[in-house]
Amino acid sequence: MxxxxxxxxxxxxxxxxxxxxxxxxxxxxxxxxxxxxxxxxxxxxxxxxxxxxxxxxxxxxxxxxxxxxxxxxxxxxxxxxxxxxxxxxxxxxxxxxxxxxxxSSIDAGVTVSYDSYGFLSKDSTGTVTFTFDAPLASAPLFGLKGTSDAKLITVGTLAGSADKYTVGVTGGEGNGTAMAYLRDVIVTDAFGGDKADTLEVAMHTTDNTAPAMETFDQMAAGAVSWGMDVSATISFNEAVRAAMTDAADTAIWVYYGYTRDMVAGATAKEDSVELVSEDMITWTATLTVPDSISHGNGFNYVKTGGEFLDLAGNEVAVGVAASLGSFTIDREGPNVPTTTAMEPTTMPEGVGNQRWVTLGAASTDVGLAGVAGYHYLLKEAYESDTTATGVHNAGPKSLADFSSELNESETMSKLMSTDSARYDLFWIAVDELGNASDIDSARLQYNKNGEFSYNVDNTIP
CATH class of the missing domain: 2.60.40.1080 (Immunoglobulin-like)
Incomplete structure (x- = not known):
């Protein structure tokens, strides 16, 4: 079964x-x-x-x-x-x-592109290109939208074949964007035969108004140092470009003048830097301060070279200001700090072997920038300043040897141990441009009786 x-x-x-x-x-x-x-x-x-x-x-x-x-x-x-x-x-x-x-079939769509940035002024000429999504069975009918648009531009005869047609245009009176119609746009049967009775398209924008400079800003005049960037920024009320009247006229330049100090003697020098822009409205030039200018010498904005036009070709109505301030080279650091160290009477003395000590440093700037603050370095005396061969190292030699954060105040309080009898203390002042002073060195210590003293003769005994 x-x-x-x-x-x-x-x-x-x-x-x-x-x-x-x-x-x-x-x-x-x-x-x-x-x-x-x-x-x-x-x-x-x-x-x-x-x-x-x-x-x-x-x-x-x-x-x-x-x-x-x-x-x-x-x-x-x-x-x-x-x-x-x-x-x-x-x-x-x-x-x-x-x-x-x-x-699938392809719709009767079109993409419009322009030369001359898509802008025209009176009597300037351009070309509009219509690229259709598929080849057309025949040339479409073409014309401007109305009489007001005819004042903005005049148009030539539409020419082309398949999926690409062009028409020449000339700028007219006034300001604005002319509109036009493409009628009876019929895709070939091979691509589906889709038909659009009317497609409305934008033509060039006519602009007969001169562009205006709205601002000209540069870094505030004052002290600068080697390697700093000095910038100038120009902004306009609309997009602008270099005139480009010839092969050499492809940019706008900002010029700075100064005296270059060389072995062969002082020489007047003028450096230029190109104005650049991402949006064609705000333009910025940045020049790095050369290291051939002596302390106290000037570094000045001189002029702007080249011509700005808007995208329709209209010239800037008012030129860039001829002179806006100057800079002075500051390569001198502050004076060596005057330092102090004391046990305060208004603060707790501490607990056990811990004592509060108030440290102070004060300096004036030899240059123009002003003192920005102070760095300090505190070591137990000798122990960390002696090399493997027993040679005594007195401490830091330059600003790079200081690891502490910049202290903008002239005083600070620190909790210290009386068990470490002697400390070496080093101070350095820095101005707003990063120029450093000479280094002050001193010693503070506690004797066997816990009594505090501070050596202020700027030497390490």
Missing amino acids: KTILNIAIVALLTLTIVSCKDDLPAGEGIPQIYVTGATTALPTDVEEYSVGDAGSATWTVSDAAVASISGSGSTASVTFLSPGDVRVTATVGSQTGYVDVRV
């Missing part, structure tokens, strides 16, 4: 498979090869199809009017020609696979 049941089940499954296959639409079968590739496309698209490791395939398409195919290996390239449905089939031996592709 069990054997008879198994045979019946096999017979039933066989009948089911045959029935399913017979029910398939004519010309179709179950894919035996997996084909990869796009299932949607537009006319002129080129897509790649593959059978992977299945082997070298014979490739075909079901409708040569919709697509063409090339390829004889595991991959093929399909070029889609017109809207419709097409099947891409691959055959390897007796096995086949396919991908069905829907090729």
